[in-house]
Amino acid sequence: LGKKIHYFEEVTSTNNTAKEIAASEEEGTLVIAEVQKGGRGRMGREWVSPHGGIWMSVILKPGIPLRHASRLTLIAGLAVANVIRNMGLDASIKWPNDVRINGKKVCGILTEAKAEVDRVDYVVLGIGINVNMDLKDIPESFRAGSTTLKVELGRHIKRVSFLQDLLFELEQQYINFKIRPFSHILNEWLALSDTIGREVKVTTPSRIIEGKAVGITPDGALVIKKADDTKEEIIAGRCIYARP
């Protein structure tokens, strides 16, 4: 991954740029920018992307059924969490895609796929990491739940070597994804996730589900056990912990 890199000082969103070029680019091509003016988060939210972060999108062509595309989100979260843990920080994953340190978000992932019938043409794996920003660089409304690697480590981070480590780790995960049963990756993900076992409140565009997070399905859906003891699988939503 990252054999070919499109580097920009400023874009609207690296995911948008990646989607525009995906059809004609080879798998592994990377789009990266210093600043995003219209960075996008999941569920239509804004993603604040000033100088100092890593805002990137990787084009993948895994040839998988569309319903498996969310597995790549789990892989990306795992890769980011592993690289951060190798720096000595206690990173964990909050379902589906937040990498957090001490309960604060340091990375978000936005996976977008284009599919023909049920086969994926390409997947754009958008990864945003708060690296060298100070908290004052993050608008006040986002600040409370966020952190940066610089804040957590108390020093400046070399973004190029971080990126090299991340691309290496992501490539390892991607190779495993292709050759191993997905259950291996899922177990690794579960070991780093702090969601399972918690009381959660998940908001989807249509409703709110409350209960205890008891597991994750092979497609990355969260399994919630509700107060009436029935279980429900949620493929996408915003997850809040009832207790921090």
Ligand code: BTN
């Ligand atoms: C989220 O947690 O809601 C997902 C955030 C994803 C942000 C990244 S930054 C690079 C790529 N380009 C975007 O516009 N979004 C993703």
